[in-house]
Amino acid sequence: MALNPKIESWKGQRVWVIGASYGIGAEIGRELIKLGARVALSARSADLLQQIAANTETIVAPLDVTDVEGVRAAAARINAAWGGIDLVLIVAGTHVEMRAEDFDLARAKKLFAVNVEGVLNCLDPVLPLLLAQKHGGVAVVASVAGYRGLPKALIYGATKAALINLTESLYLDLAPRGIGVYLVNPGFVDTPLTQKNDFKMPALMPADKAARATLAGIAAGAFEIHYPKRFTRWLRLLRHLPYPAYFAAVRRLTGG
Ligand SMILES: NC(=O)c1ccc[n+]([C@@H]2O[C@H](COP(=O)([O-])OP(=O)(O)OC[C@H]3O[C@@H](n4cnc5c(N)ncnc54)[C@H](OP(=O)(O)O)[C@@H]3O)[C@@H](O)[C@H]2O)c1
Numbered sequence: 001m002a003l004n005p006k007i008e009s010w011k012g013q014r015v016w017v018i019g020a021s022y023g024i025g026a027e028i029g030r031e032l033i034k035l036g037a038r039v040a041l042s043a044r045s046a047d048l049l050q051q052i053a054a055n056t057e058t059i060v061a062p063l064d065v066t067d068v069e070g071v072r073a074a075a076a077r078i079n080a081a082w083g084g085i086d087l088v089l090i091v092a093g094t095h096v097e098m099r100a101e102d103f104d105l106a107r108a109k110k111l112f113a114v115n116v117e118g119v120l121n122c123l124d125p126v127l128p129l130l131l132a133q134k135h136g137g138v139a140v141v142a143s144v145a146g147y148r149g150l151p152k153a154l155i156y157g158a159t160k161a162a163l164i165n166l167t168e169s170l171y172l173d174l175a176p177r178g179i180g181v182y183l184v185n186p187g188f189v190d191t192p193l194t195q196k197n198d199f200k201m202p203a204l205m206p207a208d209k210a211a212r213a214t215l216a217g218i219a220a221g222a223f224e225i226h227y228p229k230r231f232t233r234w235l236r237l238l239r240h241l242p243y244p245a246y247f248a249a250v251r252r253l254t255g256g
Pocket of ligand 1: 023118
């Protein structure tokens, strides 16, 4: 059952992708341009955004998600240029591996500042805009690492769990007003973020495929979009185990 309005065609849709300079967000931006959407691209690396936008009418709006004034200014600029926004994809995020033995408060706070506060900074101008339009949607990229506690994900997992809960609440508030809310939970995707991992990542997915899966899920009106299914469906099962069985299964599967 579709929980959100469907998107029949991307042609002419006004889509703002935040976190679009490389990785999954960049591939989403490229794909949207190919599909004929009107696209705005944001991240800190203006040069990389320019390369993706090359020779198209794509808006390049560099920003740092930890700077709310910059995010507000970009939102105002894009909204003024288009006279409205149909979809905002908040993809920006970062990852630091951490376990209890190497707990580092400064790095933990930085991860929360980008992954959680960064999303709140994006929602600050976007929610009033969508509510005033009575139309459009917002997608938040969290992670399957936010389902339940995992080894090596001491802080990252907590940031993503916060986003999953936040996006569920957003759905309850916004769906009755006709606004789409999408929760994107990737498994392992091959990007600069995962290229530093020193362990074998099950079912690692190419970033362009992840981008297409994200857009297909949104177009179909799904609430949760998760991929690759051959990995995420196991995690979705583990999610429902009682604690003794969950902890034992995770230890067995990860050695952690
Ligand atoms: N790859 C995976 O396996 C995987 C799995 C689950 C969830 N995810 C999530 O999916 C999202 C994208 O992941 P990815 O693998 O594509 O990561 P990535 O390759 O590291 O790309 C991250 C993107 O976010 C932008 N970004 C980072 N910090 C930012 C900031 N402070 N302000 C503005 N933009 C910022 C980066 O651009 P600049 O550096 O130019 O700012 C880049 O465009 C993240 O939220 C990640 O947690 C990824």
